[in-house]
Amino acid sequence: MAFANRPTQPAPGLGRRSVLRAIGGVAGAGLAAPALGQASNRKRVLVLGAGMAGLTAALSLLRQGHEVHVIERQDRIGGRLLSVPLGDGMFTEAGGGHFRSNMPYVLAYVRRFGLPLLSLNDGLPRYIVEGKTGEGSNPAGWPWALSREERNVTVPTMLNQYLYRAGLDTDTVLDSRWPDEGSLDRLGDVTLGDLIRGVGASEVFCKLLDAHGGTFTSGSAALGTIPDLAYHFGDQNLFRIRGGNERLPSAIATAIGRERFALGAEVVLIDQSGANIRVATRDGREFVGDAVISTIPFSVMSDVEVRPAWSPGKRRMIAEMEWDKTVKIIAKTRSPSWLTRNVRGWPMAGGDRPWERVIDITGNEPGGFGSVFFYLNGTNADAVLARPKAERPATILEEFRRDMPDLFDEVISTDSFAWSEQPWIRGSFGGPPLGGGWMVREWKIPEGRIHFAGDFTTLKSGWVEGAIESGLRAARQIDLDARPEGNPRIRQEL
Numbered sequence: 001m002a003f004a005n006r007p008t009q010p011a012p013g014l015g016r017r018s019v020l021r022a023i024g025g026v027a028g029a030g031l032a033a034p035a036l037g038q039a040s041n042r043k044r045v046l047v048l049g050a051g052m053a054g055l056t057a058a059l060s061l062l063r064q065g066h067e068v069h070v071i072e073r074q075d076r077i078g079g080r081l082l083s084v085p086l087g088d089g090m091f092t093e094a095g096g097g098h099f100r101s102n103m104p105y106v107l108a109y110v111r112r113f114g115l116p117l118l119s120l121n122d123g124l125p126r127y128i129v130e131g132k133t134g135e136g137s138n139p140a141g142w143p144w145a146l147s148r149e150e151r152n153v154t155v156p157t158m159l160n161q162y163l164y165r166a167g168l169d170t171d172t173v174l175d176s177r178w179p180d181e182g183s184l185d186r187l188g189d190v191t192l193g194d195l196i197r198g199v200g201a202s203e204v205f206c207k208l209l210d211a212h213g214g215t216f217t218s219g220s221a222a223l224g225t226i227p228d229l230a231y232h233f234g235d236q237n238l239f240r241i242r243g244g245n246e247r248l249p250s251a252i253a254t255a256i257g258r259e260r261f262a263l264g265a266e267v268v269l270i271d272q273s274g275a276n277i278r279v280a281t282r283d284g285r286e287f288v289g290d291a292v293i294s295t296i297p298f299s300v301m302s303d304v305e306v307r308p309a310w311s312p313g314k315r316r317m318i319a320e321m322e323w324d325k326t327v328k329i330i331a332k333t334r335s336p337s338w339l340t341r342n343v344r345g346w347p348m349a350g351g352d353r354p355w356e357r358v359i360d361i362t363g364n365e366p367g368g369f370g371s372v373f374f375y376l377n378g379t380n381a382d383a384v385l386a387r388p389k390a391e392r393p394a395t396i397l398e399e400f401r402r403d404m405p406d407l408f409d410e411v412i413s414t415d416s417f418a419w420s421e422q423p424w425i426r427g428s429f430g431g432p433p434l435g436g437g438w439m440v441r442e443w444k445i446p447e448g449r450i451h452f453a454g455d456f457t458t459l460k461s462g463w464v465e466g467a468i469e470s471g472l473r474a475a476r477q478i479d480l481d482a483r484p485e486g487n488p489r490i491r492q493e494l
């Protein structure tokens with residue numbers, strides 16, 4: 001598959017004129033001209049979706065003097081940043097749970113909006129694999145038949161070496177211009193497991209990697225999994241936002257101006273067959289603009305009628321992108337009692353068991369309680385989804401307690417969140433399947449006046465950093481001067 005970095009350019013059809021008119025619905029409130037900018041090339045941009053991609057795109061264009069309107073299906077702002085109160089001033093996260101210091105955009109936006117942070121521990125897990133248990137803190141005592149060089153080092157450290165042998169490193173793969181053509185050709189058709197087995201990884205190392213990173217890790221397409229692991233294994237400094245990660249999209253929305261949002265507005269039609277581009281929502285509102293930035297997850301794009309119909313490449317990309325189902329089982333405990341067992345962090349336990357992985361996000365949250373969630377994917381998610389919602393937490397906690405009875409003290413409250421059951425996304429993360437490297441080029445090409453954003457239009461799917469990168473990319477396709485907030489320390493420009 002050939003891939004070329006394309007210079008970002010305005011899409012065809014985006015002229016310098018401002019020929020917009022609002023028809024019907026919230027036109028009075030939502031499309032009131034913002035008191036910004038007077039450039040002759042001022043455009044009216046309709047942003048579909050108020051998650052991090054849509055919000056960062058909207059704010060950067062607004063700063064350049066364009067008219068922006070954000071149309072969001074839900075009654076809330078934030079998309080997959082969704083914070084859940086746990087009482088006693090604590091919050092857990094149903095979606096995006098943590099950030100790391102190797103995420104320059106996230107750092108810049110958090111700093112720009114002055115949001116206070118909590119620090120979290122990186123993973124020092126207990127593993128249970130093939131019926132045997134090993135402590136992350138004591139690799140010398142691991143019971144598995146690892147190769148000689150896999151002994152006495154941690155799973156992240158060894159993975160970093162395998163990536164190095166495969167010509168990769170955790171820094172380069174996070175560059176927004178990666179993958180280059182050669183990497184795309186080389187990695188497009190291979191799973192991560194096959195890639196690292198090819199440079200010496202043992203079968204049981206791959207199982208430990210799955211215990212640490214989630215069951216999907218070694219069997220997933222290398223192209224998307226490597227940047228994912230690079231965030232996890234390239235930096236040990238974790239944080240989340242005190243009072244909930246959702247405070248970040250909320251702060252950006254306030255900066256944009258709440259009057260520029262239409263909430264509870266499910267887009268059902270995007271029509272660019274006429275002189276302007278027209279967007280209609282299920283409740284009968286209509287909006288007209290020069291350009292659309294769509295962050296609607298491809299998993300629900302089939303609910304949207306598009307005129308003219310998608311080109312073959314876009315239709316195939318939308319249909320073939322793969323979406324995980326993730327279930328989180330949330331628990332608040334009397335105390336972070338696992339610390340006394342020398343396990344902690346992201347993850348604090350993992351294995352080839354139905355409970356899959358436990359993530360400890362307590363860190364230095366005040367109050368003295370413990371805060372964890374089980375993070376289930378694939379067949380583990382399927383098994384728990386087959387149960388009634390009310391039974392899910394107890395089932396998983398019971399399975400976990402059977403395997404690791406000494407880690408939790410009293411469980412004070414539980415909850416669960418199933419991403420495949422959310423009608424506005426019906427999944428958790430989207431990415432190219434094996435052999436889907438061609439999508440990397442496709443999602444960057446606008447479809448007429450429709451520009452694509454959303455973390456799933458980057459290889460940093462499942463990360464807010466990817467959502468921001470995609471939002472800025474789409475904004476720059478409309479205005480090359482669109483800029484991020486703050487002063488992110490990114491080494492390469494998009």
Ligand SMILES: Cc1cc2nc3c(=O)[nH]c(=O)nc-3n(C[C@H](O)[C@H](O)[C@H](O)COP(=O)(O)OP(=O)(O)OC[C@H]3O[C@@H](n4cnc5c(N)ncnc54)[C@H](O)[C@@H]3O)c2cc1C
Nearest residue numbers: 049051052053073079080096097098267454455462463464
């Ligand atoms: C379980 C889980 C764990 C995660 N953990 C982390 C983590 O630890 N760290 C991290 O950085 N990231 C994490 N993420 C990823 C992070 O949450 C996402 O990268 C980011 O929030 C995606 O933003 P987005 O704008 O691309 O998409 P979204 O937030 O999904 O926004 C899309 C928006 O489009 C709206 N929409 C859908 N259909 C329509 C329609 N027809 N009309 C109008 N609007 C529509 C949706 O309601 C939604 O608001 C996690 C995500 C999940 C699900």
